[in-house]
Amino acid sequence: MVAIKAHEADRTLARLDPAWRLILFYGPDAGLVSERAGNLARKSVDDPNVAFQLIRMDGDAVAADPLKLVDEANTIGLFGGRRAIRVSPTSKPLLAAVEPLLATPSQDALVIIEAGDLQRSNPLRTACEKAKSALAVPCYGDAARDLGSIIDEMIRTAGKTIDRGSRDHLAGLLGGDRQTSRREIEKLLLYVGNDPSVTEAHIDAIVGDTAQREQAMLVDAVFAGKLPVLDLAQAKLFSEGLDPGVMLGAVLRQALALLKARQSVDAGRGVKDVVGTMRLPYPRIATTEAALNAWSSTRLTEAVALLGNAVLATRQNSETGRATATRALWTLARLGRNGRAD
Numbered sequence: 337m338v339a340i341k342a343h344e345a346d347r348t349l350a351r352l353d354p355a356w357r358l359i360l361f362y363g364p365d366a367g368l369v370s371e372r373a374g375n376l377a378r379k380s381v382d383d384p385n386v387a388f389q390l391i392r393m394d395g396d397a398v399a400a401d402p403l404k405l406v407d408e409a410n411t412i413g414l415f416g417g418r419r420a421i422r423v424s425p426t427s428k429p430l431l432a433a434v435e436p437l438l439a440t441p442s443q444d445a446l447v448i449i450e451a452g453d454l455q456r457s458n459p460l461r462t463a464c465e466k467a468k469s470a471l472a473v474p475c476y477g478d479a480a481r482d483l484g485s486i487i488d489e490m491i492r493t494a495g496k497t498i499d500r501g502s503r504d505h506l507a508g509l510l511g512g513d514r515q516t517s518r519r520e521i522e523k524l525l526l527y528v529g530n531d532p533s534v535t536e537a538h539i540d541a542i543v544g545d546t547a548q549r550e551q552a553m554l555v556d557a558v559f560a561g562k563l564p565v566l567d568l569a570q571a572k573l574f575s576e577g578l579d580p581g582v583m584l585g586a587v588l589r590q591a592l593a594l595l596k597a598r599q600s601v602d603a604g605r606g607v608k609d610v611v612g613t614m615r616l617p618y619p620r621i622a623t624t625e626a627a628l629n630a631w632s633s634t635r636l637t638e639a640v641a642l643l644g645n646a647v648l649a650t651r652q653n654s655e656t657g658r659a660t661a662t663r664a665l666w667t668l669a670r671l672g673r674n675g676r677a678d
Contacts, residue, residue: 339465342474342654349376349473356471357441358434360464362451363475364658366425367515367577372475373422373450380420380446389419395426395450402433409442419445425452431459441469476654483507483517490521491534498534505536508582509543516577550576551586552620558587558665559594559627561673566665580661581650587665588643595636598628630672639668 340348342363349372352359359376361369381389391408398405408421423430430449437447454461464470484507491498498506506524510517520543527542528534554569556562573583597610607628616624631639646664650657 339472340474342476345372345473345475348471352376352471355469357443357445358437358447358449358464358467358470360449360451360461360470360472361475362454362461362472364453365475365514365577366452367518368475369425369450369452371514372473373448376446377420377422377448380418380448382417386417389417391419391421391445393421393423395424395430396428398423398433399426399428399430402430402436405433405447406436409437409445409447412444420448421445422448423450425450427452429460431463434460435463438463438467438470474655476657483510486514486517487521490518490525494525496525496528496532496534502534502536502539506534506539506543508585509539514577551578551583554583554665555587555590556620556623556627558668559590559631559672560623561630561669561671563666563669563673566669570662570665574658579650580657581647584643584647584650584661584664587668588640588647591636591639591643594624594627594631595633595640597624598631598633598636601628602633627672635671639671642667 359373361373363369377390378384384390393405393408405421405423430451434447434449449460449464451460456462461472464472484503487498487503487506487510506521510520524534524538524542528538531538550569550573554566554573557565557569570583593614597614600610601607607625611621611625611628614624642664646660649660653660
């Protein structure tokens with residue numbers, strides 16, 4: 337059985353066992369799936385620009401005619417050299433095309449399959465994890481350290497510098513999807529232009545505004561108990577690749593700010609007075625006042641504990657991070673919908 341953890345992926349791919357003749361990349365991070373599959377495909381042939389060495393196959397076409405993949409994998413190259421076959425993602429089942437290659441691995445070509453977020457019980461994933469000749473590689477959203485490495489690499493390649501504070505600020509705004517993060521950094525570097533360093537001012541002008549606005553919508557929906565808005569905001573942020581831990585962190589920061597403000601209200605200060613000291617953007621003043629009126633110190637303390645546990649859980653197990661975040665946020669939103677300050 338060849339099944340690895342998400343954090344083992346890069347190390348395993350760097351020293352690929354020759355016995356593995358079929359590699360399955362799967363997971364919610366489509367950008368990372370594509371990037372890893374492309375890198376492996378290029379490394380597995382002598383010249384990736386030669387069509388006879390690097391063969392690209394459409395996943396839908398393979399699913400419609402499973403024998404196409406088997407025939408291609410068992411074709412002997414006319415001009416010799418190493419060969420790789422890269423199959424694009426498809427929503428259709430590929431097990432029928434893959435099973436013959438697991439039973440009788442191709443000796444001439446490395447087969448690379450790109451897939452989406454396959455559950456543990458998915459037949460394709462299960463078959464590849466059980467086969468001695470295959471490797472199943474999970475691709476989950478970038479952790480903070482991975483984002484830091486990507487930022488450093490791209491900024492160094494562009495001939496720029498960035499200090500640690502700005503780097504951490506940028507990492508906090510980027511999501512978990514590899515390709516989305518790279519596009520955001522590319523856009524940022526274009527904006528920086530001839531300036532030698534990337535600063536927080538650059539980041540906030542290009543990256544921060546949209547990301548922060550979308551996160552603010554989700555945060556306010558949680559504490560207002562607006563379940564439909566929360567559902568929409570969460571789906572949008574997930575589709576853009578925002579890491580579940582980053583999402584939970586934004587809500588946790590708001591819970592801590594509300595708890596501090598609520599304690600001031602409990603001590604006798606007015607809600608409007610307290611909110612006025614928080615230096616919020618105008619659109620968020622009314623929603624924050626409403627949250628303070630709806631949430632008690634006791635409930636906010638419970639919210640902080642729940643969110644802290646959820647953040648820890650996403651760090652310990654990235655595979656269940658999305659489900660953990662969804663459960664925590666919906667639990668809080670229901671409290672917000674029913675809550676009253678007491």
